[in-house]
Amino acid sequence: MAVLKASGLGKVFPGVVALDGVDLELRGGYVHALIGANGAGKSTLIKILTGYYPSYEGRIELNGQLISIHKPSDAFRYGIEVVHQEVDTTLIPYLSIAENLLIEKLATPAEGFFVRKRELHRQARQILQTLQLDMDVDQPVADLSLPQKQLLVIARAISRNASFLILDEPTASLGVSDVERLFTMIRKLKQRGVSFLYVSHRLTEIQEIADDITILRGGKKVAYFNRETFEMSKAIEAMLGAQPGKLFPTRMPITERELVLEVRNLGWGKRLKNISFQAFRGEVLGITxxxxxxxxxxxxxxxxxxxxxxxxxxxxxxxVHFRQPKDAIRHGIFLIPEDRRHRGLWIEHSIRTNVTLPFIRDFSYLSFVLPFKEISHVLQIINRLKLVPPNPEMTVKNLSGGNQQKVVIGKWLLQKGRVVLFDEATQGIDIGAKQEVYVLARELAHTSAVIFSSSDVDEVLGLADHVLVMRDGQIVGEFDTQPIDRQQVMELATGAVRTTTAYTTAQEE
Ligand SMILES: Nc1ncnc2c1ncn2[C@@H]1O[C@H](COP(=O)(O)OP(=O)(O)OP(=O)(O)O)[C@@H](O)[C@H]1O
Ligand SMILES: [Mg+2]
Incomplete structure (x- = not known):
């Protein structure tokens, strides 16, 4: 079985040592997990192995032979395939699923257009079938949801017979059932001798799927475990360089709840039906x-x-009626959106510009920006969310994926809105930053109604006072007495049970 061995890998950017003398071995038929806080160097290591950087330090061997990887086609030749953190960048939106799956074949047309199309569809269906993915091959990729795109890119890599499959946070936007499907796929491929390098911030997943675990901190390898020696608390300590505190902040006693937002019988085509609920200042309303x-x-x-x-x-x-986001913002309703790269960031600008520009009036006096006020605000965000590197002038494009997410969150966190909406806010951020986001959400609940939506059931149950469960565009369950029964929530979310007793069945069709 093929073995890929990297030794002494290093990469320096102006002012940042992203990777420093890291060794790593990928064995055929095994899953090697790579974990570490945001900015630890995980994506950098992956980019080296996949030929994204022409120059770096260190050596790479395949089955004992020194190999040279300095461009993507080198990696491809040695059977190394990657599914990147930003999956969209490798798909062409206006082409169909079939065309994206078999993109190389498009470039070398052998037959007439219609024959080709039929053949393309046949092959694409076959790939999807072997991976048990239920998708329409004719559908344009632009119409797919993020998790669907993710599964598609993985399917494409697998269909090219890669021996080393590198997955950079493949599950960041996947819900439980999609994760299960991915793991089934991985286990099947392991038996065929494929080896995986697997990056994730979800440590329970690591425990389930990984055979080897390497931990990076500040660009260095700080620990290695195998399946037998892995211990969650030791791993977290190695990642953060300190004993972690409690993951969820203590719930505050609800002394003065104030009704802020009420939604009555909201409906939107087939997507949302009969949505009614209330959100109060003084508590965190979770939606899962x-x-x-x-x-x-x-x-x-x-x-x-x-x-x-x-x-x-x-x-x-x-x-209230909102015609555009500006109207909602004017009423003090702030959203931390799910699709951060497109909706939450100016990627070419600095951290400072990103977090202060929407509120520049707060930092100005008679149309002059007050630099001191502005910078202290930015530094506060950088410190609390532990942004790496802690430099306000850093271009957001050059930040690691998780640190970009922190910028989006940071932009809203220090604002005092009437309602603050979190949509999958902790996707892709490390456990230290998650803790901080939970604390900030709690703090915000003192002054705003906080709605915290996440497909991670455990995080919603750990944080929220009051929980709504949604399925197929409807609210199918509502819980407000602690502790909430996790099993029951899961059953409602997946549809194993139709409704709760705590909630009237009026919503059901
Ligand atoms: N092009 C670049 N220019 C400058 N610095 C960079 C560049 N690319 C990455 N870095 C820096 O290198 C460090 C490592 O980044 P990397 O993307 O490897 O982190 P990561 O472990 O993948 O984090 P995350 O969990 O957030 O995805 C970070 O400090 C990042 O800001
Ligand atoms: Mg990364």
């Missing part, structure tokens, strides 16, 4: 459900990004 359950759609409507067909949004006792 599988990906595609309608959580993002609901939050988008509340934030003025989409329009409902019917129903009322009542803010502080008054019915």
């Amino acid at each position: 459900g599988l990906t595609g359950a309608g959580k993002t759609e609901l939050l988008n409507i509340l934030a003025g990004c989409e329009k409902a067909d019917h129903g009322d949004i009542i803010l502080d006792g008054k019915v």
